[in-house]
Amino acid sequence: MSKAKNYIVGIFDDHDKLLNGVEATKNEGYKISDVISPYPIHEVIESLNLKTRIPVLALLYGIFAVLVTFGFLYWTSVVDYPLRFGGKPQNTLSFVVVIFVMTINITSAFTIVTFFLREKKGPGAKAHVIDEGLGDDKYAIILDEEEEKTAQQEEYLKQIGAIRIVHDKQK
Amino acid sequence: MYKTKVRGVIIEGNKSYGQITRDILAPIDGKTPRWWFITMGIGTLMMLAGMVAIVNTIATGIGTWGLNNSVAWGWGIINFVWWIGIGHAGTAFSIFLLILRQKWRTSINRAAEAMTVFAVICAGLFPALHMGRIWLAFFIFPYPNTRGPLWVNFNSPLFWDVVAISTYFMASATFWYIGMLPDLATIRDKATNKVKKAIYGFFAFGWVGKATSWLRFETTVLILGGLAAPLVIAVHSIVSMDFATSVMAGWHTTVFPPYFVVGAIFSGFAMVLTLMIIIRKVYKYQDYVTDGHLDAIARILTFISLIMGTAYATEIFIAWYSAMEGEMYTFFHNRIAGDHTAAFWTMVTCNVFFPQLFWFKKIRSNIWAVFVISIIINIGMWFERYVIIITSLTKDYLPANWAPYAPSITEVGIFVGTLGIFVIGVLLFLRFVPMMAMSELKGVLKDTMPAKKKAGKTPDDPENKTL
Numbered sequence: 176m177s178k179a180k181n182y183i184v185g186i187f188d189d190h191d192k193l194l195n196g197v198e199a200t201k202n203e204g205y206k207i208s209d210v211i212s213p214y215p216i217h218e219v220i221e222s223l224n225l226k227t228r229i230p231v232l233a234l235l236y237g238i239f240a241v242l243v244t245f246g247f248l249y250w251t252s253v254v255d256y257p258l259r260f261g262g263k264p265q266n267t268l269s270f271v272v273v274i275f276v277m278t279i280n281i282t283s284a285f286t287i288v289t290f291f292l293r294e295k296k297g298p299g300a301k302a303h304v305i306d307e308g309l310g311d312d313k314y315a316i317i318l319d320e321e322e323e324k325t326a327q328q329e330e331y332l333k334q335i336g337a338i339r340i341v342h343d344k345q346k
Numbered sequence: 347m348y349k350t351k352v353r354g355v356i357i358e359g360n361k362s363y364g365q366i367t368r369d370i371l372a373p374i375d376g377k378t379p380r381w382w383f384i385t386m387g388i389g390t391l392m393m394l395a396g397m398v399a400i401v402n403t404i405a406t407g408i409g410t411w412g413l414n415n416s417v418a419w420g421w422g423i424i425n426f427v428w429w430i431g432i433g434h435a436g437t438a439f440s441i442f443l444l445i446l447r448q449k450w451r452t453s454i455n456r457a458a459e460a461m462t463v464f465a466v467i468c469a470g471l472f473p474a475l476h477m478g479r480i481w482l483a484f485f486i487f488p489y490p491n492t493r494g495p496l497w498v499n500f501n502s503p504l505f506w507d508v509v510a511i512s513t514y515f516m517a518s519a520t521f522w523y524i525g526m527l528p529d530l531a532t533i534r535d536k537a538t539n540k541v542k543k544a545i546y547g548f549f550a551f552g553w554v555g556k557a558t559s560w561l562r563f564e565t566t567v568l569i570l571g572g573l574a575a576p577l578v579i580a581v582h583s584i585v586s587m588d589f590a591t592s593v594m595a596g597w598h599t600t601v602f603p604p605y606f607v608v609g610a611i612f613s614g615f616a617m618v619l620t621l622m623i624i625i626r627k628v629y630k631y632q633d634y635v636t637d638g639h640l641d642a643i644a645r646i647l648t649f650i651s652l653i654m655g656t657a658y659a660t661e662i663f664i665a666w667y668s669a670m671e672g673e674m675y676t677f678f679h680n681r682i683a684g685d686h687t688a689a690f691w692t693m694v695t696c697n698v699f700f701p702q703l704f705w706f707k708k709i710r711s712n713i714w715a716v717f718v719i720s721i722i723i724n725i726g727m728w729f730e731r732y733v734i735i736i737t738s739l740t741k742d743y744l745p746a747n748w749a750p751y752a753p754s755i756t757e758v759g760i761f762v763g764t765l766g767i768f769v770i771g772v773l774l775f776l777r778f779v780p781m782m783a784m785s786e787l788k789g790v791l792k793d794t795m796p797a798k799k800k801a802g803k804t805p806d807d808p809e810n811k812t813l
Contacts, residue, residue, distance in 0.1 A: 184571065191709050210557040211554060211555050211783060212557070212560070213528075213784075214713075214784075214786070214788035215365065215560040215561075215563070215564055216789075219557050220557055221506050229566060229569065230565060230569065233569045248500055251488065251500070251652065252500060252753050256494050256495060267501060269500075270500060270501075272580075273500055273509055275503075275576075276506070276510050276577070276580055276584075277509065279573045279580075282569075283516070283520065283574070284516070286569050287520055290562055291551070293562060295552075296527075296552045297552070299547075300551050301552055302534070302550065302552040303554060304534075309554070309555060310534075310555060311364055311532060311535070312364040312537040312788075314364065334654075
């Protein structure tokens, strides 16, 4: 278990103040740990320079699904129990339909599982709720607490428009 | 990656973010209204009727249905195709519009997806029961067995159906649920009641709304949507191949896959419209389901209806052009004229002629007219499946095999039962789940604010017109 870390959280109540705040805080040199918002804000994602590799993984899952499904069809219809009917080939083009659908099936399922694993979320997972307005109409900028400069950080968050400051501890 | 320009006002009434939360959560926080219990009662009775019919079918056998040797597919398959069609557009609606970045989907997609899930459940019942010995249903899955192992026929459209529909159910249900996580978390945070907080907290999967989470969330949803879009097309194409790969007159045509896909989207859009009008009226959501939304759906329906008309005309033309006697007979002496004239013309009138009324702005803006036409379309789509299945099967190539068909009370009972399941599902959805995606509504609010809230813009700026 990792040690609990201290954070200083500034709660905002305005979309624009948050956007300007994120940009300004970055320029000021404070380290933003994360931003919480009730809906996705693409400007924030961009300015924090966040990236995800889920699309690459999804592509790999898709390739895996095609291979596995084709392998299964080939093995059952050609190797394990070959049946010849109507003079048609055993390894047929109509496998495409099942491969197509199963690729979608396997890729979706794996992508969803990846999302939940990466996010460490699942049925009944505990949520660390810092402020109850954050799902409604409030926003939060979370800063890593710097021991010597705590007061300075608080002051700064207030200056860029935070309506209140919360101290938070997380593992 | 996700930046798009949005046109016009999508949410009316100058809402604040907090106001959206309060509006959408009002039906969940408030008391259960009386009409809800009454409708629930009716739905439950319908479902019970269906259960009696299902028990009768399983205990006695398919002989309780009105089927015979020639007409081996009756109401069971008609209703299966009808439900799966309705189940299609729900996701088609939210997914196609997601991929096309049509932001006006935000207030409708949640309900459309919910409808999809319930409709697919109803649809899945029919082929399962139609197998006759439902307790051997697992035979359709390819698993190593002691019969050879004799694998299933991977080249049969009936097997493709099993794969496609179960995949479709899984994909649309998870897509719906993942989209709901942020809103369930909002309910959890706002709840004052401990039990409610715990229950919604369990189902919210620990969602907090961090920027990293939002990025992964949106990426995952977009990938799932991108995968589900071709799936929607595949599923109904495969359903149409159940018919098209046979040699029955009236079925054996290449136009079937696109014709079925468009038909499915047509009936689904109509059902979305029916449902959204009810939601708008009952919950007074005029600010979210605006006149602009209804207008847009009505316009799409007009266009799809023209495609349907073209498909019907193509079938008739090819029957004549192929100079094949069986096809000619089916279309000209068994559908356009003959025993099934009434069903055929009901189909054409409901699907092709009535929606053309949407060309008139007066009708598009009359909510009652729109509501009635949306129901007429679904009746027409039911008759389309009736015409396809019953006309071809009652009179096939050998006149000696001709046999009439009428549904038995058991078949009707199962249909009524699925209607009951659908009603119950929709009611539970309306009561316990936020029926519009709050996080998505909030996401588009900023870009679509009316002119006076935006600095430097005048109210008559053309960019600010509704939709």
